[in-house]
Amino acid sequence: MSTSKKEKPYTSNLKGVAALLGEGFVQTEAQDSSPYNIAINLIKLPSSQPRRYFDSEKLRQLALSIQEHGILEPLLVRPQGQEYELVAGERRLRAAKMGGLEKVPVIVKELNDQEALQISLIENLAREDLNSVEETEGILQFISLRLEQNTQDIISLLYRMQNEAKGKVTQNVLGSKESITIQSVFNTLGTISWESFVSSRLPLLKLPQDVLDVLRLGKIEYTKATAIARVKNDLERKALMEAAITENLSLVQINERIKSFRTSDSQPTSLKERYKQVSTRLQKAPVWENPKKQKALEKLLVQIELLLNENSSE
Structure with a gap:
Protein backbone atom coordinates (compact mmCIF):
# COMPACT_ATOMS: atom_id res chain seq x y z
CA MET A 1 0.00 0.00 0.00
CA SER A 2 1.43 3.37 -0.99
CA THR A 3 1.70 6.18 1.51
CA SER A 4 -0.20 9.35 0.67
CA LYS A 5 1.26 12.73 1.45
CA LYS A 6 -1.16 13.17 4.32
CA GLU A 7 0.18 10.03 6.01
CA LYS A 8 3.59 11.72 6.20
CA PRO A 9 2.74 15.30 7.10
CA TYR A 10 5.97 16.25 8.82
CA THR A 11 8.48 15.70 6.02
CA SER A 12 6.15 16.41 3.10
CA ASN A 13 4.91 19.65 4.65
CA LEU A 14 8.26 20.76 6.01
CA LYS A 15 8.58 23.39 3.30
CA GLY A 16 5.22 24.87 4.24
CA VAL A 17 6.09 24.75 7.94
CA ALA A 18 9.37 26.53 7.27
CA ALA A 19 7.64 29.16 5.16
CA LEU A 20 5.16 29.92 7.90
CA LEU A 21 7.55 29.73 10.87
CA GLY A 22 10.53 31.46 9.27
CA GLU A 23 14.18 30.81 8.46
CA GLY A 24 15.07 30.07 12.09
CA PHE A 25 13.02 26.90 11.88
CA VAL A 26 14.82 25.78 8.71
CA GLN A 27 18.24 26.20 10.32
CA THR A 28 17.42 24.34 13.54
CA GLU A 29 15.57 21.62 11.61
CA ALA A 30 18.71 20.84 9.62
CA GLN A 31 20.59 20.28 12.86
CA ASP A 32 18.40 17.44 14.15
CA SER A 33 16.40 15.37 11.69
CA SER A 34 17.57 11.81 12.30
CA PRO A 35 14.70 9.55 13.40
CA TYR A 36 15.03 6.77 15.96
CA ASN A 37 12.63 4.41 17.73
CA ILE A 38 11.20 5.05 21.19
CA ALA A 39 8.63 3.23 23.31
CA ILE A 40 5.12 4.27 22.31
CA ASN A 41 4.02 4.61 25.95
CA LEU A 42 6.55 7.43 26.42
CA ILE A 43 4.67 9.67 23.96
CA LYS A 44 1.96 11.84 25.49
CA LEU A 45 -0.61 13.99 23.73
CA PRO A 46 -0.50 17.75 24.38
CA SER A 47 -3.30 19.35 26.37
CA SER A 48 -4.34 21.43 23.33
CA GLN A 49 -4.89 19.44 20.15
CA PRO A 50 -6.05 21.12 16.90
CA ARG A 51 -7.64 17.92 15.60
CA ARG A 52 -10.70 16.61 17.43
CA TYR A 53 -12.35 14.12 15.05
CA PHE A 54 -10.95 10.93 13.52
CA ASP A 55 -12.71 8.68 11.01
CA SER A 56 -12.74 5.29 12.76
CA GLU A 57 -12.78 3.27 9.53
CA LYS A 58 -9.85 5.18 8.00
CA LEU A 59 -7.98 4.83 11.28
CA ARG A 60 -8.57 1.06 11.22
CA GLN A 61 -7.28 0.86 7.64
CA LEU A 62 -4.15 2.80 8.55
CA ALA A 63 -3.60 0.50 11.55
CA LEU A 64 -3.70 -2.53 9.21
CA SER A 65 -1.23 -0.84 6.88
CA ILE A 66 1.10 -0.05 9.78
CA GLN A 67 0.92 -3.65 10.98
CA GLU A 68 2.07 -4.77 7.53
CA HIS A 69 4.54 -2.05 6.55
CA GLY A 70 5.32 -0.19 9.77
CA ILE A 71 5.26 3.60 10.09
CA LEU A 72 6.86 4.96 6.92
CA GLU A 73 7.32 8.50 8.23
CA PRO A 74 8.45 9.37 11.76
CA LEU A 75 6.35 11.27 14.27
CA LEU A 76 7.54 14.66 15.46
CA VAL A 77 7.90 14.97 19.23
CA ARG A 78 9.52 17.31 21.72
CA PRO A 79 11.19 16.24 25.00
CA GLN A 80 9.16 16.66 28.21
CA GLY A 81 11.25 15.43 31.13
CA GLN A 82 11.64 11.67 30.83
CA GLU A 83 8.82 11.51 28.27
CA TYR A 84 7.95 13.10 24.94
CA GLU A 85 5.05 15.27 23.82
CA LEU A 86 3.58 14.65 20.36
CA VAL A 87 3.81 17.60 17.99
CA ALA A 88 2.80 16.06 14.64
CA GLY A 89 1.40 12.65 13.70
CA GLU A 90 -1.52 11.95 16.06
CA ARG A 91 -3.35 9.87 13.45
CA ARG A 92 -0.30 7.64 12.97
CA LEU A 93 0.20 7.39 16.73
CA ARG A 94 -3.41 6.29 17.28
CA ALA A 95 -3.18 3.77 14.44
CA ALA A 96 0.13 2.43 15.80
CA LYS A 97 -1.51 1.83 19.19
CA MET A 98 -4.44 0.08 17.47
CA GLY A 99 -1.93 -2.06 15.56
CA GLY A 100 -0.20 -3.11 18.77
CA LEU A 101 3.19 -1.47 18.10
CA GLU A 102 5.46 -1.09 21.12
CA LYS A 103 7.92 1.34 19.47
CA VAL A 104 7.56 4.03 16.82
CA PRO A 105 10.07 6.10 14.82
CA VAL A 106 10.30 9.73 15.92
CA ILE A 107 12.21 12.92 15.30
CA VAL A 108 12.91 14.73 18.56
CA LYS A 109 13.04 18.50 18.36
CA GLU A 110 13.33 21.24 20.98
CA LEU A 111 10.30 23.48 20.49
CA ASN A 112 8.57 26.06 22.65
CA ASP A 113 4.82 25.91 23.23
CA GLN A 114 3.98 28.34 20.44
CA GLU A 115 6.18 26.61 17.85
CA ALA A 116 4.75 23.19 18.76
CA LEU A 117 1.16 24.36 18.48
CA GLN A 118 1.81 26.15 15.19
CA ILE A 119 3.35 23.02 13.66
CA SER A 120 0.39 20.95 14.88
CA LEU A 121 -2.00 23.44 13.29
CA ILE A 122 -0.10 23.44 10.00
CA GLU A 123 -0.07 19.63 9.90
CA ASN A 124 -3.80 19.60 10.55
CA LEU A 125 -4.47 22.17 7.82
CA ALA A 126 -2.58 20.02 5.29
CA ARG A 127 -4.87 16.98 5.65
CA GLU A 128 -6.75 15.72 2.59
CA ASP A 129 -9.84 14.89 4.67
CA LEU A 130 -9.94 18.27 6.40
CA ASN A 131 -13.51 19.56 6.56
CA LEU A 207 -24.51 27.84 12.02
CA PRO A 208 -26.77 26.07 14.55
CA GLN A 209 -24.82 23.74 16.83
CA ASP A 210 -26.45 20.56 15.48
CA VAL A 211 -25.45 21.50 11.94
CA LEU A 212 -21.91 22.40 13.04
CA ASP A 213 -21.48 19.04 14.77
CA VAL A 214 -22.42 17.09 11.63
CA LEU A 215 -20.24 19.33 9.49
CA ARG A 216 -17.24 18.78 11.78
CA LEU A 217 -17.64 15.03 11.38
CA GLY A 218 -17.40 15.45 7.61
CA LYS A 219 -20.77 13.80 6.98
CA ILE A 220 -22.04 16.55 4.70
CA GLU A 221 -20.67 19.29 2.44
CA TYR A 222 -20.70 22.83 3.80
CA THR A 223 -22.89 24.11 0.94
CA LYS A 224 -25.61 21.62 1.90
CA ALA A 225 -25.17 22.33 5.62
CA THR A 226 -25.53 26.06 5.01
CA ALA A 227 -28.79 25.47 3.14
CA ILE A 228 -30.17 23.18 5.85
CA ALA A 229 -29.27 25.74 8.52
CA ARG A 230 -31.89 28.08 7.01
CA VAL A 231 -34.60 25.82 8.45
CA LYS A 232 -35.46 27.45 11.78
CA ASN A 233 -37.65 24.68 13.16
CA ASP A 234 -35.33 22.35 15.12
CA LEU A 235 -37.28 19.16 14.39
CA GLU A 236 -37.64 19.92 10.68
CA ARG A 237 -33.96 20.82 10.43
CA LYS A 238 -32.91 17.60 12.18
CA ALA A 239 -35.16 15.49 9.93
CA LEU A 240 -33.83 17.19 6.81
CA MET A 241 -30.22 16.71 7.96
CA GLU A 242 -30.79 12.98 8.53
CA ALA A 243 -32.47 12.64 5.13
CA ALA A 244 -29.67 14.56 3.40
CA ILE A 245 -27.08 12.17 4.85
CA THR A 246 -28.90 8.83 4.56
CA GLU A 247 -30.44 9.52 1.14
CA ASN A 248 -27.44 11.50 -0.15
CA LEU A 249 -29.69 14.35 -1.24
CA SER A 250 -28.32 16.86 -3.72
CA LEU A 251 -28.34 20.58 -2.96
CA VAL A 252 -31.25 20.99 -5.37
CA GLN A 253 -33.26 18.29 -3.57
CA ILE A 254 -32.49 19.89 -0.20
CA ASN A 255 -33.73 23.27 -1.41
CA GLU A 256 -36.90 21.63 -2.77
CA ARG A 257 -37.66 20.13 0.64
CA ILE A 258 -37.01 23.48 2.32
CA LYS A 259 -39.58 25.03 -0.04
CA SER A 260 -42.05 22.31 0.93
CA PHE A 261 -41.55 23.24 4.60
CA ARG A 262 -42.41 26.84 3.82
CA THR A 263 -45.46 25.81 1.81
CA SER A 264 -46.69 23.62 4.63
CA ASP A 265 -46.34 26.56 7.03
CA SER A 266 -48.70 28.69 4.94
CA GLN A 267 -51.02 25.90 3.74
CA PRO A 268 -51.47 22.93 6.08
CA THR A 269 -50.97 19.63 4.26
CA SER A 270 -53.83 17.14 4.45
CA LEU A 271 -53.35 13.98 6.48
CA LYS A 272 -53.57 11.91 3.33
CA GLU A 273 -50.80 13.91 1.64
CA ARG A 274 -48.62 13.77 4.73
CA TYR A 275 -49.03 9.98 4.80
CA LYS A 276 -47.89 9.77 1.17
CA GLN A 277 -44.83 11.89 1.90
CA VAL A 278 -43.88 9.90 5.00
CA SER A 279 -44.49 6.60 3.22
CA THR A 280 -42.14 7.57 0.37
CA ARG A 281 -39.40 8.62 2.77
CA LEU A 282 -39.91 5.51 4.89
CA GLN A 283 -39.22 3.22 1.94
CA LYS A 284 -35.73 4.73 1.50
CA ALA A 285 -34.87 5.24 5.16
CA PRO A 286 -32.44 2.83 6.93
CA VAL A 287 -34.86 2.21 9.83
CA TRP A 288 -35.65 -1.32 8.60
CA GLU A 289 -32.21 -2.54 9.67
CA ASN A 290 -32.51 -1.09 13.18
CA PRO A 291 -34.14 -3.55 15.64
CA LYS A 292 -35.32 -0.80 18.02
CA LYS A 293 -36.89 1.21 15.21
CA GLN A 294 -38.44 -1.95 13.81
CA LYS A 295 -40.33 -2.44 17.09
CA ALA A 296 -41.56 1.17 17.00
CA LEU A 297 -42.70 0.73 13.40
CA GLU A 298 -44.47 -2.48 14.30
CA LYS A 299 -46.47 -0.69 17.01
CA LEU A 300 -47.45 2.06 14.58
CA LEU A 301 -48.54 -0.50 11.97
CA VAL A 302 -50.67 -2.30 14.54
CA GLN A 303 -52.41 0.99 15.36
CA ILE A 304 -53.05 1.67 11.67
CA GLU A 305 -54.42 -1.86 11.20
CA LEU A 306 -56.76 -1.35 14.17
CA LEU A 307 -58.03 1.88 12.64
CA LEU A 308 -58.68 0.13 9.33
CA ASN A 309 -60.47 -2.74 11.06
CA GLU A 310 -62.69 -0.28 12.92
CA ASN A 311 -63.63 1.43 9.64
CA SER A 312 -64.42 -1.86 7.91
CA SER A 313 -66.71 -2.95 10.76
CA GLU A 314 -68.73 0.28 10.72
Whole structure:
Protein backbone atom coordinates (compact mmCIF):
# COMPACT_ATOMS: atom_id res chain seq x y z
CA MET A 1 0.00 0.00 0.00
CA SER A 2 1.43 3.37 -0.99
CA THR A 3 1.70 6.18 1.51
CA SER A 4 -0.20 9.35 0.67
CA LYS A 5 1.26 12.73 1.45
CA LYS A 6 -1.16 13.17 4.32
CA GLU A 7 0.18 10.03 6.01
CA LYS A 8 3.59 11.72 6.20
CA PRO A 9 2.74 15.30 7.10
CA TYR A 10 5.97 16.25 8.82
CA THR A 11 8.48 15.70 6.02
CA SER A 12 6.15 16.41 3.10
CA ASN A 13 4.91 19.65 4.65
CA LEU A 14 8.26 20.76 6.01
CA LYS A 15 8.58 23.39 3.30
CA GLY A 16 5.22 24.87 4.24
CA VAL A 17 6.09 24.75 7.94
CA ALA A 18 9.37 26.53 7.27
CA ALA A 19 7.64 29.16 5.16
CA LEU A 20 5.16 29.92 7.90
CA LEU A 21 7.55 29.73 10.87
CA GLY A 22 10.53 31.46 9.27
CA GLU A 23 14.18 30.81 8.46
CA GLY A 24 15.07 30.07 12.09
CA PHE A 25 13.02 26.90 11.88
CA VAL A 26 14.82 25.78 8.71
CA GLN A 27 18.24 26.20 10.32
CA THR A 28 17.42 24.34 13.54
CA GLU A 29 15.57 21.62 11.61
CA ALA A 30 18.71 20.84 9.62
CA GLN A 31 20.59 20.28 12.86
CA ASP A 32 18.40 17.44 14.15
CA SER A 33 16.40 15.37 11.69
CA SER A 34 17.57 11.81 12.30
CA PRO A 35 14.70 9.55 13.40
CA TYR A 36 15.03 6.77 15.96
CA ASN A 37 12.63 4.41 17.73
CA ILE A 38 11.20 5.05 21.19
CA ALA A 39 8.63 3.23 23.31
CA ILE A 40 5.12 4.27 22.31
CA ASN A 41 4.02 4.61 25.95
CA LEU A 42 6.55 7.43 26.42
CA ILE A 43 4.67 9.67 23.96
CA LYS A 44 1.96 11.84 25.49
CA LEU A 45 -0.61 13.99 23.73
CA PRO A 46 -0.50 17.75 24.38
CA SER A 47 -3.30 19.35 26.37
CA SER A 48 -4.34 21.43 23.33
CA GLN A 49 -4.89 19.44 20.15
CA PRO A 50 -6.05 21.12 16.90
CA ARG A 51 -7.64 17.92 15.60
CA ARG A 52 -10.70 16.61 17.43
CA TYR A 53 -12.35 14.12 15.05
CA PHE A 54 -10.95 10.93 13.52
CA ASP A 55 -12.71 8.68 11.01
CA SER A 56 -12.74 5.29 12.76
CA GLU A 57 -12.78 3.27 9.53
CA LYS A 58 -9.85 5.18 8.00
CA LEU A 59 -7.98 4.83 11.28
CA ARG A 60 -8.57 1.06 11.22
CA GLN A 61 -7.28 0.86 7.64
CA LEU A 62 -4.15 2.80 8.55
CA ALA A 63 -3.60 0.50 11.55
CA LEU A 64 -3.70 -2.53 9.21
CA SER A 65 -1.23 -0.84 6.88
CA ILE A 66 1.10 -0.05 9.78
CA GLN A 67 0.92 -3.65 10.98
CA GLU A 68 2.07 -4.77 7.53
CA HIS A 69 4.54 -2.05 6.55
CA GLY A 70 5.32 -0.19 9.77
CA ILE A 71 5.26 3.60 10.09
CA LEU A 72 6.86 4.96 6.92
CA GLU A 73 7.32 8.50 8.23
CA PRO A 74 8.45 9.37 11.76
CA LEU A 75 6.35 11.27 14.27
CA LEU A 76 7.54 14.66 15.46
CA VAL A 77 7.90 14.97 19.23
CA ARG A 78 9.52 17.31 21.72
CA PRO A 79 11.19 16.24 25.00
CA GLN A 80 9.16 16.66 28.21
CA GLY A 81 11.25 15.43 31.13
CA GLN A 82 11.64 11.67 30.83
CA GLU A 83 8.82 11.51 28.27
CA TYR A 84 7.95 13.10 24.94
CA GLU A 85 5.05 15.27 23.82
CA LEU A 86 3.58 14.65 20.36
CA VAL A 87 3.81 17.60 17.99
CA ALA A 88 2.80 16.06 14.64
CA GLY A 89 1.40 12.65 13.70
CA GLU A 90 -1.52 11.95 16.06
CA ARG A 91 -3.35 9.87 13.45
CA ARG A 92 -0.30 7.64 12.97
CA LEU A 93 0.20 7.39 16.73
CA ARG A 94 -3.41 6.29 17.28
CA ALA A 95 -3.18 3.77 14.44
CA ALA A 96 0.13 2.43 15.80
CA LYS A 97 -1.51 1.83 19.19
CA MET A 98 -4.44 0.08 17.47
CA GLY A 99 -1.93 -2.06 15.56
CA GLY A 100 -0.20 -3.11 18.77
CA LEU A 101 3.19 -1.47 18.10
CA GLU A 102 5.46 -1.09 21.12
CA LYS A 103 7.92 1.34 19.47
CA VAL A 104 7.56 4.03 16.82
CA PRO A 105 10.07 6.10 14.82
CA VAL A 106 10.30 9.73 15.92
CA ILE A 107 12.21 12.92 15.30
CA VAL A 108 12.91 14.73 18.56
CA LYS A 109 13.04 18.50 18.36
CA GLU A 110 13.33 21.24 20.98
CA LEU A 111 10.30 23.48 20.49
CA ASN A 112 8.57 26.06 22.65
CA ASP A 113 4.82 25.91 23.23
CA GLN A 114 3.98 28.34 20.44
CA GLU A 115 6.18 26.61 17.85
CA ALA A 116 4.75 23.19 18.76
CA LEU A 117 1.16 24.36 18.48
CA GLN A 118 1.81 26.15 15.19
CA ILE A 119 3.35 23.02 13.66
CA SER A 120 0.39 20.95 14.88
CA LEU A 121 -2.00 23.44 13.29
CA ILE A 122 -0.10 23.44 10.00
CA GLU A 123 -0.07 19.63 9.90
CA ASN A 124 -3.80 19.60 10.55
CA LEU A 125 -4.47 22.17 7.82
CA ALA A 126 -2.58 20.02 5.29
CA ARG A 127 -4.87 16.98 5.65
CA GLU A 128 -6.75 15.72 2.59
CA ASP A 129 -9.84 14.89 4.67
CA LEU A 130 -9.94 18.27 6.40
CA ASN A 131 -13.51 19.56 6.56
CA SER A 132 -14.44 23.20 6.14
CA VAL A 133 -15.19 23.87 9.84
CA GLU A 134 -11.87 22.39 11.00
CA GLU A 135 -10.07 24.39 8.32
CA THR A 136 -11.82 27.61 9.37
CA GLU A 137 -11.08 27.10 13.06
CA GLY A 138 -7.50 25.99 12.37
CA ILE A 139 -6.66 29.02 10.22
CA LEU A 140 -8.17 31.37 12.78
CA GLN A 141 -6.19 29.73 15.58
CA PHE A 142 -2.97 29.90 13.56
CA ILE A 143 -3.44 33.62 12.78
CA SER A 144 -4.35 34.20 16.42
CA LEU A 145 -0.98 32.74 17.46
CA ARG A 146 0.92 34.75 14.87
CA LEU A 147 -0.67 38.07 15.86
CA GLU A 148 -0.99 37.20 19.57
CA GLN A 149 -4.67 38.21 19.54
CA ASN A 150 -7.79 36.21 20.38
CA THR A 151 -9.83 34.70 17.57
CA GLN A 152 -12.75 37.12 18.01
CA ASP A 153 -10.40 40.04 17.39
CA ILE A 154 -9.05 38.25 14.30
CA ILE A 155 -12.60 37.73 12.98
CA SER A 156 -13.35 41.43 13.55
CA LEU A 157 -10.18 42.42 11.71
CA LEU A 158 -11.03 40.16 8.77
CA TYR A 159 -14.49 41.71 8.42
CA ARG A 160 -12.95 45.21 8.56
CA MET A 161 -10.53 44.16 5.80
CA GLN A 162 -13.47 42.94 3.74
CA ASN A 163 -15.41 46.18 4.22
CA GLU A 164 -12.42 48.24 3.17
CA ALA A 165 -11.78 46.05 0.11
CA LYS A 166 -15.40 46.63 -0.93
CA GLY A 167 -15.05 50.36 -0.43
CA LYS A 168 -17.48 50.53 2.46
CA VAL A 169 -14.94 52.12 4.85
CA THR A 170 -11.69 54.07 4.51
CA GLN A 171 -9.79 52.95 7.60
CA ASN A 172 -6.62 51.82 5.76
CA VAL A 173 -6.82 48.47 7.56
CA LEU A 174 -5.42 46.64 4.52
CA GLY A 175 -2.12 48.46 4.89
CA SER A 176 -1.64 47.59 8.55
CA LYS A 177 1.04 45.18 9.80
CA GLU A 178 -1.66 42.77 11.05
CA SER A 179 -3.43 42.75 7.69
CA ILE A 180 -0.19 42.13 5.79
CA THR A 181 0.58 39.18 8.11
CA ILE A 182 -2.89 37.72 7.50
CA GLN A 183 -2.55 38.03 3.74
CA SER A 184 0.89 36.41 3.91
CA VAL A 185 -0.50 33.43 5.86
CA PHE A 186 -3.25 32.82 3.28
CA ASN A 187 -0.80 33.19 0.38
CA THR A 188 1.57 30.65 1.96
CA LEU A 189 -1.15 28.14 2.79
CA GLY A 190 -2.43 28.43 -0.77
CA THR A 191 -5.74 26.69 -0.09
CA ILE A 192 -8.13 29.65 -0.02
CA SER A 193 -7.87 33.42 -0.38
CA TRP A 194 -8.58 35.62 2.63
CA GLU A 195 -11.50 37.18 0.73
CA SER A 196 -13.17 33.79 0.13
CA PHE A 197 -12.42 32.79 3.71
CA VAL A 198 -14.32 35.80 5.05
CA SER A 199 -17.30 35.45 2.70
CA SER A 200 -17.74 31.67 2.66
CA ARG A 201 -16.05 30.21 5.75
CA LEU A 202 -16.54 32.60 8.65
CA PRO A 203 -20.37 32.36 8.31
CA LEU A 204 -20.06 28.62 9.03
CA LEU A 205 -19.18 29.41 12.64
CA LYS A 206 -22.63 30.98 13.07
CA LEU A 207 -24.51 27.84 12.02
CA PRO A 208 -26.77 26.07 14.55
CA GLN A 209 -24.82 23.74 16.83
CA ASP A 210 -26.45 20.56 15.48
CA VAL A 211 -25.45 21.50 11.94
CA LEU A 212 -21.91 22.40 13.04
CA ASP A 213 -21.48 19.04 14.77
CA VAL A 214 -22.42 17.09 11.63
CA LEU A 215 -20.24 19.33 9.49
CA ARG A 216 -17.24 18.78 11.78
CA LEU A 217 -17.64 15.03 11.38
CA GLY A 218 -17.40 15.45 7.61
CA LYS A 219 -20.77 13.80 6.98
CA ILE A 220 -22.04 16.55 4.70
CA GLU A 221 -20.67 19.29 2.44
CA TYR A 222 -20.70 22.83 3.80
CA THR A 223 -22.89 24.11 0.94
CA LYS A 224 -25.61 21.62 1.90
CA ALA A 225 -25.17 22.33 5.62
CA THR A 226 -25.53 26.06 5.01
CA ALA A 227 -28.79 25.47 3.14
CA ILE A 228 -30.17 23.18 5.85
CA ALA A 229 -29.27 25.74 8.52
CA ARG A 230 -31.89 28.08 7.01
CA VAL A 231 -34.60 25.82 8.45
CA LYS A 232 -35.46 27.45 11.78
CA ASN A 233 -37.65 24.68 13.16
CA ASP A 234 -35.33 22.35 15.12
CA LEU A 235 -37.28 19.16 14.39
CA GLU A 236 -37.64 19.92 10.68
CA ARG A 237 -33.96 20.82 10.43
CA LYS A 238 -32.91 17.60 12.18
CA ALA A 239 -35.16 15.49 9.93
CA LEU A 240 -33.83 17.19 6.81
CA MET A 241 -30.22 16.71 7.96
CA GLU A 242 -30.79 12.98 8.53
CA ALA A 243 -32.47 12.64 5.13
CA ALA A 244 -29.67 14.56 3.40
CA ILE A 245 -27.08 12.17 4.85
CA THR A 246 -28.90 8.83 4.56
CA GLU A 247 -30.44 9.52 1.14
CA ASN A 248 -27.44 11.50 -0.15
CA LEU A 249 -29.69 14.35 -1.24
CA SER A 250 -28.32 16.86 -3.72
CA LEU A 251 -28.34 20.58 -2.96
CA VAL A 252 -31.25 20.99 -5.37
CA GLN A 253 -33.26 18.29 -3.57
CA ILE A 254 -32.49 19.89 -0.20
CA ASN A 255 -33.73 23.27 -1.41
CA GLU A 256 -36.90 21.63 -2.77
CA ARG A 257 -37.66 20.13 0.64
CA ILE A 258 -37.01 23.48 2.32
CA LYS A 259 -39.58 25.03 -0.04
CA SER A 260 -42.05 22.31 0.93
CA PHE A 261 -41.55 23.24 4.60
CA ARG A 262 -42.41 26.84 3.82
CA THR A 263 -45.46 25.81 1.81
CA SER A 264 -46.69 23.62 4.63
CA ASP A 265 -46.34 26.56 7.03
CA SER A 266 -48.70 28.69 4.94
CA GLN A 267 -51.02 25.90 3.74
CA PRO A 268 -51.47 22.93 6.08
CA THR A 269 -50.97 19.63 4.26
CA SER A 270 -53.83 17.14 4.45
CA LEU A 271 -53.35 13.98 6.48
CA LYS A 272 -53.57 11.91 3.33
CA GLU A 273 -50.80 13.91 1.64
CA ARG A 274 -48.62 13.77 4.73
CA TYR A 275 -49.03 9.98 4.80
CA LYS A 276 -47.89 9.77 1.17
CA GLN A 277 -44.83 11.89 1.90
CA VAL A 278 -43.88 9.90 5.00
CA SER A 279 -44.49 6.60 3.22
CA THR A 280 -42.14 7.57 0.37
CA ARG A 281 -39.40 8.62 2.77
CA LEU A 282 -39.91 5.51 4.89
CA GLN A 283 -39.22 3.22 1.94
CA LYS A 284 -35.73 4.73 1.50
CA ALA A 285 -34.87 5.24 5.16
CA PRO A 286 -32.44 2.83 6.93
CA VAL A 287 -34.86 2.21 9.83
CA TRP A 288 -35.65 -1.32 8.60
CA GLU A 289 -32.21 -2.54 9.67
CA ASN A 290 -32.51 -1.09 13.18
CA PRO A 291 -34.14 -3.55 15.64
CA LYS A 292 -35.32 -0.80 18.02
CA LYS A 293 -36.89 1.21 15.21
CA GLN A 294 -38.44 -1.95 13.81
CA LYS A 295 -40.33 -2.44 17.09
CA ALA A 296 -41.56 1.17 17.00
CA LEU A 297 -42.70 0.73 13.40
CA GLU A 298 -44.47 -2.48 14.30
CA LYS A 299 -46.47 -0.69 17.01
CA LEU A 300 -47.45 2.06 14.58
CA LEU A 301 -48.54 -0.50 11.97
CA VAL A 302 -50.67 -2.30 14.54
CA GLN A 303 -52.41 0.99 15.36
CA ILE A 304 -53.05 1.67 11.67
CA GLU A 305 -54.42 -1.86 11.20
CA LEU A 306 -56.76 -1.35 14.17
CA LEU A 307 -58.03 1.88 12.64
CA LEU A 308 -58.68 0.13 9.33
CA ASN A 309 -60.47 -2.74 11.06
CA GLU A 310 -62.69 -0.28 12.92
CA ASN A 311 -63.63 1.43 9.64
CA SER A 312 -64.42 -1.86 7.91
CA SER A 313 -66.71 -2.95 10.76
CA GLU A 314 -68.73 0.28 10.72
